[in-house]
Amino acid sequence: MLFLLIVVLITVLFVYLKLKYFTLRGSIPGKSPNFLVGNLLQTGFFNGRYLGDIVKEFQTKYGDTFQFWAGPNRMIFVCNPDDVQHIFKHRQIYEQGKLEVDHHRLLFKDALICNTGSKYKRHASIILPLFRRAKIVNNIDIIIDCTDKLLDQWRTKFDHNPNHIYTDIVDQCQNLSLVIFGFIGFDYDLQTLEESHMSKNNRLRQALKDFLYVFIFTIPLPTSIAKLYLKVSSRYRRAIVAINSYLNEMVEQEQRKTEEQIMERKRTSLIASLVDSLQVDEAAESLKLEHEKKGLSHTEVFHEMLLFLVSGSETTGSALAWFIFFMSKNLRVQAKLKAELGNDIQNRLTADQIESFAYLDCVIQEVLRFIPPIVGTTRTLTMNDRLPISDVQLCEGDEIFIPLNIGSRDERFWKIDPNLFYPERFLNEDKDHHPYAMIPFGGGHRQCIGQDLARFELKVIITRLMQRVTFGDGGSQLNSGGYVLKLAIVPKHTGITIIFD
Numbered sequence: 001m002l003f004l005l006i007v008v009l010i011t012v013l014f015v016y017l018k019l020k021y022f023t024l025r026g027s028i029p030g031k032s033p034n035f036l037v038g039n040l041l042q043t044g045f046f047n048g049r050y051l052g053d054i055v056k057e058f059q060t061k062y063g064d065t066f067q068f069w070a071g072p073n074r075m076i077f078v079c080n081p082d083d084v085q086h087i088f089k090h091r092q093i094y095e096q097g098k099l100e101v102d103h104h105r106l107l108f109k110d111a112l113i114c115n116t117g118s119k120y121k122r123h124a125s126i127i128l129p130l131f132r133r134a135k136i137v138n139n140i141d142i143i144i145d146c147t148d149k150l151l152d153q154w155r156t157k158f159d160h161n162p163n164h165i166y167t168d169i170v171d172q173c174q175n176l177s178l179v180i181f182g183f184i185g186f187d188y189d190l191q192t193l194e195e196s197h198m199s200k201n202n203r204l205r206q207a208l209k210d211f212l213y214v215f216i217f218t219i220p221l222p223t224s225i226a227k228l229y230l231k232v233s234s235r236y237r238r239a240i241v242a243i244n245s246y247l248n249e250m251v252e253q254e255q256r257k258t259e260e261q262i263m264e265r266k267r268t269s270l271i272a273s274l275v276d277s278l279q280v281d282e283a284a285e286s287l288k289l290e291h292e293k294k295g296l297s298h299t300e301v302f303h304e305m306l307l308f309l310v311s312g313s314e315t316t317g318s319a320l321a322w323f324i325f326f327m328s329k330n331l332r333v334q335a336k337l338k339a340e341l342g343n344d345i346q347n348r349l350t351a352d353q354i355e356s357f358a359y360l361d362c363v364i365q366e367v368l369r370f371i372p373p374i375v376g377t378t379r380t381l382t383m384n385d386r387l388p389i390s391d392v393q394l395c396e397g398d399e400i401f402i403p404l405n406i407g408s409r410d411e412r413f414w415k416i417d418p419n420l421f422y423p424e425r426f427l428n429e430d431k432d433h434h435p436y437a438m439i440p441f442g443g444g445h446r447q448c449i450g451q452d453l454a455r456f457e458l459k460v461i462i463t464r465l466m467q468r469v470t471f472g473d474g475g476s477q478l479n480s481g482g483y484v485l486k487l488a489i490v491p492k493h494t495g496i497t498i499i500f501d
């Protein structure tokens with residue numbers, strides 16, 4: 001009897017939860033979600049299917065606006081560039097995505113990306129000035145030197161063997177972008193390019209990999225379960241201990257600098273500005289109202305550093321890995337790029353030279369269009385609104401997901417077949433494409449603050465690489481591409497040959 005009662009109770013609870021939380025809501029089309037896992041299991045997401053393909057399939061079936069259940073979370077996907085433009089232009093209606101912020105808060109709650117209002121302004125006033133173009137171009141020599149170091153390793157490591165197939169290009173690109181960001185952001189040598197520290201052995205790189213694993217793993221979990229997971233996960237705790245010891249060392253190195261060095265660095269370096277902003281009396285500052293607070297606490301500085309360490313390297317490293325993959329498949333583009341960049345490696349490159357390379361610009365645009373490294377961004381409605389093109393009614397509290405890879409491959413918005421890798425499109429037919437059909441850095445008031453740095457970094461690295469080597473295709477099996485979704489999307493299988501010119 002008791003057993004029967006328990007079965008009935010469980011069944012009633014299941015039906016209640018299924019109807020209340022796991023059933024399509026309202027008139028927006030979508031696929032009926034499963035209990036707890038939403039649309040994730042039925043679409044193959046858990047089996048590693050690329051989210052971009054899933055979104056494309058839903059768009060074909062349900063149109064430009066549809067419901068998608070990421071586990072227990074109902075999201076409304078908006079794919080039409082005009083609707084996306086409307087969202088980005090109405091910041092008072094569409095605030096930073098709440099679910100995304102709740103998730104990020106688990107990992108770096110005091111960082112800029114999690115903040116709004118006065119707290120966002122306090123952090124932004126310290127950080128944003130360092131990402132202006134005039135500051136960025138000063139780092140050209142750092143980027144060149146790091147790239148040259150990688151080139152030298154390629155040249156000596158396999159005794160100049162043109163047949164050696166590199167299957168770890170993604171790791172190498174991320175090591176390169178991490179070491180560059182270490183110097184630019186923190187004035188610190190992270191040594192991710194050192195021979196003895198390469199790939200597996202570098203403690204920071206491994207800790208960041210573990211951190212990112214936890215980051216991705218916890219995305220579909222409800223916040224309370226994710227919190228519990230973080231408490232019990234030894235992998236996460238180990239990663240945080242290792243990362244914090246690096247951050248500590250960077251802050252201490254900065255604090256050891258003389259007054260003169262600090263004044264000089266303050267104008268150009270992120271770490272100098274962060275350390276300079278450290279509050280003298282944290283306890284007193286914490287009692288003030290948010291809009292009266294000045295500077296940053298120790299925890300806030302650490303969370304900013306962690307955010308920048310992750311966002312400043314994974315994304316740019318991913319774009320670079322895709323660039324190398326596409327070049328290995330497009331010798332025509334590579335030859336044309338090389339012709340533009342020349343092979344003068346004796347004279348130092350200047351920022352003006354870099355900016356004058358028009359075809360280089362097109363190639364980078366095409367890489368970012370073909371595979372935007374970040375799969376999407378989110379917003380939450382602060383009041384009811386109607387999307388202008390799909391004419392869908394949205395309600396306060398609705399969670400919006402804007403996929404970044406859909407408009408950039410949508411035939412309605414490109415004159416030349418968007419599934420063709422063809423950089424010349426940006427010189428001619430697709431020069432005046434819809435501005436929101438391609439938004440690799442997001443848009444509106446919360447768009448990427450590192451985009452100028454990322455573009456500049458990519459331009460300098462690619463120029464330097466293309467002046468020295470030609471990338472080749474290591475065979476259809478090893479170099480088959482595919483996608484892996486980490487913080488950024490990276491190619492799954494790369495097999496590249498590197499030939500010195």
Ligand code: HEM
Nearest residue numbers: 113311312315316374377441442443446447448449450454
């Ligand atoms: C190819 C490289 C990169 C890509 C594709 C990329 C992409 C993005 C995207 C899509 C967003 C969300 C924007 C939105 O919601 O509208 C974002 C935000 C952000 N990115 Fe990037 N990013 C890149 C490089 C960088 C770099 C180099 C840094 C820092 C050094 C950086 C720092 C940030 C930060 C701090 C935010 C949050 C901004 C906010 O919440 O206001 N990113 N990025």
